[in-house]
Amino acid sequence: MSRDERYDVVIIGGGPNGMTTAAYLSKCGLSVCVLEERVECGGACETVEPIPGVRIYPHAMLMYASPAPGFEQLELHKYGFRMVWNPEDMMRSLTAGNTTTQGVTRITEKDAMGFAKLGGLLGQPPFTRELMRATFWCPPHPPEVEVTDENTPYMQVYKKYQPDVCTPELRDWTMFELMDEFCESEPFKVTMAFAAWASGAAGHWEGVAIPALLSVQLLILPNTGKLSIPRGGLHGYFHAIHRCAVAHGAVVRTACPVEEIIVQDGRAMGVRLRETAAIGGRKIWANKAVIAAVDYKQTFLKMIGREHLDPSFIQKVKDISLKNGTLYVSTYHTRKPIQWNKKFKAMQESETGVAGPAKVASGGVYPSDSRELYYENVADCDARKSLPTLPPEKLMWFLTPSQAFNPTDCQGRYREGYISAAFEVNVPVPEYQIEGIDAQDKEKAKLDAYMRKAFSQALDGLEDENIIHLWSATGREVEFRNTGLIGGTWCGSRHCRDQSWTRRPMPELARYRTPIEGLYTCHQTTGHPGGLCLMAIPYNLMHILIEDSIAEPGKWWYPSPYYIPQKEKVSAIPR
Amino acid sequence: MTTDDIFGHMFQEFPENSEWDVVIIGAGPNGLMAAAYLAKAGLKVALVERRYEIGGGLATEEILYPCYSSNPHVIYHMMVDYMPVIKDFNLDGPSLLWIKPNAQTAMVFEDGKSLLLTQMIEDTKDSISKFSFKDAVNFGKVMRSWRRIVDEIVAPATYVPTMTPIEMSMALQKTKVGQEMLELIEQSPLDIINNTFENDRVRALMLYASCMWGLDPRETGIGFFVPLLLDRGMNKCYCYGGSHKFASAMGREIIKAGGLILEHAEVSKIIMQNRRAVGVELAEGRTLRSKVVMSTLDPHTTFLDLVGAQHMDKDFKALIDGWKYDKWSFYTLHVASEEPPRYKCDDPWINDAFMTIFGIESTEQLLAHWDNVVAGKIGANFGGHATCETLHDPHLSDKPSKHISFFQMHAPYEIQGGWEKKAKEMEEAVLAKWQKAAPNMKRENIIMTVHETPVDIETRFPNMRRGGIKHGDYKPIQLGSFRPNQECSSTKTPIEGLYVCGASTYPGGLVLGGPGYLGANKVAEDLGVKKWWKTTPEMDRYIKTYLT
Numbered sequence A: 001m002s003r004d005e006r007y008d009v010v011i012i013g014g015g016p017n018g019m020t021t022a023a024y025l026s027k028c029g030l031s032v033c034v035l036e037e038r039v040e041c042g043g044a045c046e047t048v049e050p051i052p053g054v055r056i057y058p059h060a061m062l063m064y065a066s067p068a069p070g071f072e073q074l075e076l077h078k079y080g081f082r083m084v085w086n087p088e089d090m091m092r093s094l095t096a097g098n099t100t101t102q103g104v105t106r107i108t109e110k111d112a113m114g115f116a117k118l119g120g121l122l123g124q125p126p127f128t129r130e131l132m133r134a135t136f137w138c139p140p141h142p143p144e145v146e147v148t149d150e151n152t153p154y155m156q157v158y159k160k161y162q163p164d165v166c167t168p169e170l171r172d173w174t175m176f177e178l179m180d181e182f183c184e185s186e187p188f189k190v191t192m193a194f195a196a197w198a199s200g201a202a203g204h205w206e207g208v209a210i211p212a213l214l215s216v217q218l219l220i221l222p223n224t225g226k227l228s229i230p231r232g233g234l235h236g237y238f239h240a241i242h243r244c245a246v247a248h249g250a251v252v253r254t255a256c257p258v259e260e261i262i263v264q265d266g267r268a269m270g271v272r273l274r275e276t277a278a279i280g281g282r283k284i285w286a287n288k289a290v291i292a293a294v295d296y297k298q299t300f301l302k303m304i305g306r307e308h309l310d311p312s313f314i315q316k317v318k319d320i321s322l323k324n325g326t327l328y329v330s331t332y333h334t335r336k337p338i339q340w341n342k343k344f345k346a347m348q349e350s351e352t353g354v355a356g357p358a359k360v361a362s363g364g365v366y367p368s369d370s371r372e373l374y375y376e377n378v379a380d381c382d383a384r385k386s387l388p389t390l391p392p393e394k395l396m397w398f399l400t401p402s403q404a405f406n407p408t409d410c411q412g413r414y415r416e417g418y419i420s421a422a423f424e425v426n427v428p429v430p431e432y433q434i435e436g437i438d439a440q441d442k443e444k445a446k447l448d449a450y451m452r453k454a455f456s457q458a459l460d461g462l463e464d465e466n467i468i469h470l471w472s473a474t475g476r477e478v479e480f481r482n483t484g485l486i487g488g489t490w491c492g493s494r495h496c497r498d499q500s501w502t503r504r505p506m507p508e509l510a511r512y513r514t515p516i517e518g519l520y521t522c523h524q525t526t527g528h529p530g531g532l533c534l535m536a537i538p539y540n541l542m543h544i545l546i547e548d549s550i551a552e553p554g555k556w557w558y559p560s561p562y563y564i565p566q567k568e569k570v571s572a573i574p575r
Numbered sequence B: 001m002t003t004d005d006i007f008g009h010m011f012q013e014f015p016e017n018s019e020w021d022v023v024i025i026g027a028g029p030n031g032l033m034a035a036a037y038l039a040k041a042g043l044k045v046a047l048v049e050r051r052y053e054i055g056g057g058l059a060t061e062e063i064l065y066p067c068y069s070s071n072p073h074v075i076y077h078m079m080v081d082y083m084p085v086i087k088d089f090n091l092d093g094p095s096l097l098w099i100k101p102n103a104q105t106a107m108v109f110e111d112g113k114s115l116l117l118t119q120m121i122e123d124t125k126d127s128i129s130k131f132s133f134k135d136a137v138n139f140g141k142v143m144r145s146w147r148r149i150v151d152e153i154v155a156p157a158t159y160v161p162t163m164t165p166i167e168m169s170m171a172l173q174k175t176k177v178g179q180e181m182l183e184l185i186e187q188s189p190l191d192i193i194n195n196t197f198e199n200d201r202v203r204a205l206m207l208y209a210s211c212m213w214g215l216d217p218r219e220t221g222i223g224f225f226v227p228l229l230l231d232r233g234m235n236k237c238y239c240y241g242g243s244h245k246f247a248s249a250m251g252r253e254i255i256k257a258g259g260l261i262l263e264h265a266e267v268s269k270i271i272m273q274n275r276r277a278v279g280v281e282l283a284e285g286r287t288l289r290s291k292v293v294m295s296t297l298d299p300h301t302t303f304l305d306l307v308g309a310q311h312m313d314k315d316f317k318a319l320i321d322g323w324k325y326d327k328w329s330f331y332t333l334h335v336a337s338e339e340p341p342r343y344k345c346d347d348p349w350i351n352d353a354f355m356t357i358f359g360i361e362s363t364e365q366l367l368a369h370w371d372n373v374v375a376g377k378i379g380a381n382f383g384g385h386a387t388c389e390t391l392h393d394p395h396l397s398d399k400p401s402k403h404i405s406f407f408q409m410h411a412p413y414e415i416q417g418g419w420e421k422k423a424k425e426m427e428e429a430v431l432a433k434w435q436k437a438a439p440n441m442k443r444e445n446i447i448m449t450v451h452e453t454p455v456d457i458e459t460r461f462p463n464m465r466r467g468g469i470k471h472g473d474y475k476p477i478q479l480g481s482f483r484p485n486q487e488c489s490s491t492k493t494p495i496e497g498l499y500v501c502g503a504s505t506y507p508g509g510l511v512l513g514g515p516g517y518l519g520a521n522k523v524a525e526d527l528g529v530k531k532w533w534k535t536t537p538e539m540d541r542y543i544k545t546y547l548t
């Protein structure tokens, strides 16, 4: 008797993208198996409790997914999906202002109005949702279709609701150019640009102005204007997706790393597990499709034999650029709370601290003085690719928004000391790091000290005596923890124009198909829209799997209104 | 106009109020089992869990952050051979893999000598022969009879409703094995060990192995635990991929059967109506109404905090008030290291052992250490057991070729000086002792450490009060039909609609698969649903021999 197993679809990787795809496909009635390398599914969407009562989110912590069709199509509410609503709304947090070396600067009315207009706040209610969905929840157009202003989904939405935004240059602009047009104060623009850089689509990249801006807006606007998160953090939301998949019959196997994608005559037939896998080095066969919900490097450079791919394709895979830094995340455990210093009194006063006894500093980009400063930071990380050369006063950092309204927050129940919000700093992707791939690891103590100095420019409480513990992870540690997070980055490959939409991460892969028949990709590094736990790649992929007659969803399915079917394929639009 | 009006809610959430057949409080091994059986029986089941992850004691978490996962609670699975849940849900095969090393429990001594308890009797006898030929022979003999006691009586009885002590002794009179067991019950663990073995080191190992889960070595009336814990201690399994995998596997069975699991759902109240339990209220405000509420929490939480004393009569409340927590808890030091510990001793096989005890040189020292712990102290004479998890499971380390181990010892909940101060001191003391036993466990080899004190255990699980790993002490008046008390040991409580089936209910703590299974049986009977599962052959034999 063969020990091997057989399913309709085999999914490699149990991160948010793999699991959401499992939920969609099992809901279509297909037999699905998810194979996950780690002891727990979730990928970069997880929670850990390193000391009792204190939870930290090593990666994803903020909810960007609200407009996703997946909530409705997968009925996540049936599987326990709940939110924790932030009692404070965006308007209030916006008024706190931006943090510069000179102190807090006000956000002007023009800033706020420009931001609101671009996010669809000035139109009728469905505007925001349609805009977001058009930008992120629509598969790239097929290769035979030339992308124009007329058929670019977000352009169509602006045309409908806010036509004055549409200009011939809009699709070519950088986010800075866009904001120069619609907003006013420099610190506001720099803050947004930096937030975008840390969201994988930087303020200075050509031709991604709208997706970059909207990736920041996704955070706030669709969550009914509140920076709210799922109960249990993003891993709680992941649980609902996971359970939806299992409820529809998906088989999920943890501690089962995939070693090889078995290809015969140019077709993916199944996978082979590593010998250490929890069910041994078996083969798992796929009747219809193998879906690689892991990074493109493993998929094409490790799991598939070289003989199955041509050298020009392999060259392109090797050339996919990760150059947008990786996020070095630090979380502090302190005796007294970390708070904004005197210069930033206004910030400190706007802290809520609903759940905790004291107001711990949160939510800010520092220093946001000028785009020159921003460029210096970009150059340090993406151009010099060295350990930081800027003096700590110039290092730009992002302090994540407060989650103190949330009883599941790290600070929620802890009996002693205070847990900071997470600090994020862009550092080079380890494999580009000129001092060597392990330079950050070797210099971790120095890096931590350097960053602490940088944070201390605006915050009190980072002195030695006040710190009980620091949790931080270098890019390489992140990559070790989760092999899919190549370079430790949160989107894997740069969301620049050359690697986005119909070119993400390269034209041959843009519609989630691959040169291997029956093999599809579904990972943040390999497909539009890229990083974030959006349920977007799986939704977009569904269109393609319907086109290829693999998935036949029921009445619950609806495609993107901006989707264009590929010639000679089954259309994903229900008849 | 509020922002809500501008955007509208974009998605639906789990409802504020919902209706169920059964709501189960706590997703530890017992809650998971109860939910899995009942959901598959067709009942509408909701399992609600306070933490962010299901599993209770079945946890595998990255407490050595970043990159190293450990099993902070359950690691030794002792009842895999008997638990009905394994067969009923097919949890031995592709969905779960159990590893049962032959080298089970080692004890190493300062002079480099060692003892090894193995799954296979003759290997243990060989090891004991280094110290006493007579003990080796005796070991073979008693294990022959003790294994029968376990196999025929104690193990199957774990999954059969309890009897009163009188019924029990009448039943046991029926067979020779039963009579042997009755004789044991009357003795203390220390007496049993001392009467069986002559060599002090052999005695020390046997005493440690039989009492490590919280037996008082000098207490009479609990002697039957000695065969059980010794035999099961020689048959410990490791759950490949981490203990949490066991929880996930059961969780998936619940979901597949249409059940619901809610995490981050702390029950703040059991809703009472007309003297009946009719559902639960969560701290976040949601309510889940149900025909039956099953609690896997300790008696104080269930009855005093969640139901409320006003719903109980005086006598019953007195029983609850009288509940006593475990006499000791655990202090554990988790370590990530470059190399696995290599013990300095006469038997290289020790390095493969699942559990290695060190720091204990004699029974006298062991007893003195335990006396200290009970008195709230830890002296220089402490000892404990260690396991290198990555020897059995490479998945726990994200970094290739690094290792994860822990050292665990008995420790008081309230310690002189307080845990906050003591924990760090203990870390130094443990590492010094570990290095003595395994010279490569020096600071240069160690990448990271993290400790878990009894107070930490309680912080993670408030139902493990005072760090009580079994939700309550093992002593004659808290065992068998007295666990948690005579009114509740069948899992049904005097409160209509409320059942208890956690570690504080018969048969007790550890991952036995007992309370949750018995709770599910009782609820299925009371709600009149058909049981889709059958008793195991061992249970059938036991029932036929002793209960009919």
Ligand SMILES: Cc1cc2nc3c(=O)[nH]c(=O)nc-3n(C[C@H](O)[C@H](O)[C@H](O)COP(=O)(O)OP(=O)(O)OC[C@H]3O[C@@H](n4cnc5c(N)ncnc54)[C@H](O)[C@@H]3O)c2cc1C
Binding pocket: A012, A013, A014, A015, A016, A017, A018, A035, A036, A037, A038, A041, A042, A043, A044, A045, A058, A059, A060, A061, A062, A063, A064, A065, A256, A257, A258, A259, A293, A294, A295, A298, A327, A329, A482, A483, A484, A485, A488, A489, A490, A491, A522, A523, A524, A525, A530, A531, A532, A533, A534
């Ligand atoms: C620091 C940081 C902060 C972030 N913050 C946010 C945020 O606030 N909000 C948000 O929405 N997103 C955030 N993200 C991004 C988000 O976490 C990722 O985009 C998302 O997790 C990507 O999902 P995925 O399924 O594509 O890949 P992954 O999450 O990488 O999942 C891939 C899975 O595949 C498994 N795997 C890898 N190799 C194998 C193999 N050989 N065999 C089997 N399994 C394998 C991995 O273990 C993993 O579980 C953040 C990311 C980072 C790094």
Ligand SMILES: Cc1cc2nc3c(=O)[nH]c(=O)nc-3n(C[C@H](O)[C@H](O)[C@H](O)COP(=O)(O)OP(=O)(O)OC[C@H]3O[C@@H](n4cnc5c(N)ncnc54)[C@H](O)[C@@H]3O)c2cc1C
Binding pocket: B025, B026, B027, B028, B029, B030, B031, B048, B049, B050, B051, B054, B055, B056, B057, B058, B072, B073, B074, B075, B076, B077, B078, B265, B266, B267, B268, B296, B297, B330, B332, B457, B460, B461, B462, B463, B464, B468, B469, B470, B471, B501, B502, B503, B504, B509, B510, B511, B512
């Ligand atoms: C350090 C340590 C090591 C151990 N090692 C082993 C071992 O190796 N082998 C072994 O067999 N046993 C071991 N144990 C014991 C074992 O963990 C327990 O006996 C077992 O987990 C009890 O199972 P349970 O389902 O009854 O309760 P638990 O596992 O305690 O589960 C109860 C659940 O209820 C939840 N809960 C608490 N309050 C609420 C509330 N108000 N609302 C909702 N949910 C709530 C908790 O979060 C928890 O998940 C160990 C325990 C500890 C602490």
